[in-house]
Amino acid sequence: MGVTKTDLFTEKQNQMAVMAKAFGHPARIAIIEHLLKTNSCITNDFVSEFGLAQATISQHLKELKGLGIVKGNVEGTSMCYCIDSEVWSKVQENFESLFAKFDCERSC
Amino acid sequence: MGVTKTDLFTEKQNQMAVMAKAFGHPARIAIIEHLLKTNSCITNDFVSEFGLAQATISQHLKELKGLGIVKGNVEGTSMCYCIDSEVWSKVQENFESLFAKFDCERSC
DNA sequence: CTCCCATATCGTAATATTACGATGTATTTT
DNA sequence: AAAATACATCGTAATATTACGATATGGGAG
Numbered sequence: 001m002g003v004t005k006t007d008l009f010t011e012k013q014n015q016m017a018v019m020a021k022a023f024g025h026p027a028r029i030a031i032i033e034h035l036l037k038t039n040s041c042i043t044n045d046f047v048s049e050f051g052l053a054q055a056t057i058s059q060h061l062k063e064l065k066g067l068g069i070v071k072g073n074v075e076g077t078s079m080c081y082c083i084d085s086e087v088w089s090k091v092q093e094n095f096e097s098l099f100a101k102f103d104c105e106r107s108c
Numbered sequence: 109m110g111v112t113k114t115d116l117f118t119e120k121q122n123q124m125a126v127m128a129k130a131f132g133h134p135a136r137i138a139i140i141e142h143l144l145k146t147n148s149c150i151t152n153d154f155v156s157e158f159g160l161a162q163a164t165i166s167q168h169l170k171e172l173k174g175l176g177i178v179k180g181n182v183e184g185t186s187m188c189y190c191i192d193s194e195v196w197s198k199v200q201e202n203f204e205s206l207f208a209k210f211d212c213e214r215s216c
Numbered sequence: 217c218t219c220c221c222a223t224a225t226c227g228t229a230a231t232a233t234t235a236c237g238a239t240g241t242a243t244t245t246t
Numbered sequence: 247a248a249a250a251t252a253c254a255t256c257g258t259a260a261t262a263t264t265a266c267g268a269t270a271t272g273g274g275a276g
Contacts (some may be wrong), residue, residue, distance in 0.1 A: 001265040002231030008159045009134035016137045023128035025234080026117035029206075033121070036209040044252060051116045053236050058254055060234090077243045078252050085212055092207045098137075099200045101144040104193055109235040110261030133264080152222060161266050166224055168264090185273050186222050 016098065019091050022067050027052060027060050032083070035070065041080030124206065127199050130175050135160060135168050140191070143178065149188030 006014045023029060031046060046057045061081060064070040068087040072079050114122045131137060139154060154165045169189060172178040176195040180187050 001229060002263060004133060004232090004264065005160065006134060009138055013134040013137045013141070017132055017134045020128050020131035020137075023206075024125055024132045025112060026114060026121040026125045027234095029121045029124045029128075030117055033206070033209065036206075036211070039211075042252085043254095047252095052113065052234095054253075055237075055255080056235050059236095062254080074243090076252090077245095077250095079254095083210065085210075088210055092210070095203050095207070098131075098141070098144075099203070101141065102191065102193075102196055102200070103144070103147075109259060110233060112234065112262090135264095150222085151224095155222095160264095162223075163225080163267075164265050167266095170224080182273085184222095185220095187224095 012094075016094055019067065019094060022064060022069055022091075025060065027057070028064060031057075031060060031064065031081075032069070035081060035083050039082050041072075041075060041078070041082065043079045043081065120202075124202055127175065127202060130172060130177055130199075133168065135165070136172060139165075139168060139172065139189075140177070143189060143191050147190050149180075149183060149186070149190065151187045151189065 004017075009017075023032075027050060030050060034040065034046065034049070043057060043061060044054075046052075046061075047054045050057070061070065061072070065072060068084055069091065070081055071084045072081040074080070112125075117125075131140075135158060138158060142148070142154065142157070151165060151169060152162075154160075154169075155162045158165070169178065169180070173180060176192055177199065178189055179192045180189040182188070
């Protein structure tokens, strides 16, 4: 066990869960916030700014890149990361449509 | 290792990550969606609706309850679960303020 | 009181995540 | 070419998550 039974849920629900995982670690939140603020690029910025090892930052970036939220292109000897606006908008839409389902009248 | 270094990040970033984890599993997404739609209660509904074992559903509900997103009160022999509107609004706010930071001009 | 019913909790196994040192790779500098 | 810089990837250890059977608990029904 320990493996999520994705076949029991809808495509949308599984996607939602996957996207949420992107936000499920403070380092990734910090990376995203940093990119949203400065659209800056250099991976090493993160390494020196947060206290995490370079390998760890690289791993988090890989995850975000895998989800499409972030994309990177080579910039000489370093790496230029930024938010993919299309994917970001889609993620935003999904979260907002979930929040929109809330009916205050019916809550407790 | 395997333990998140929360001390390296801000309180807000850590909170955000924790909240995101609530959405980080399709079963919890499904539970939340169900509660948003019907505000219905009975735990057993989830057990029969999804194909997960009762213990597993109970575990997911416990997590959501621990985060405050969901609260439950006894209803005879069963359990009445619903969304806590105050907590839900706070979560919504946090996500929306993150999304609001996106500047389309600056993306790539 | 005894038998169900719905839930919770415990124990445990399988898998996923987090983290980092070591090492590989590509580009720039000297 | 050699050294330095910036990242990526590999291997691995520690911990977290997911799932479920078994077992407890706390009512309501008979």
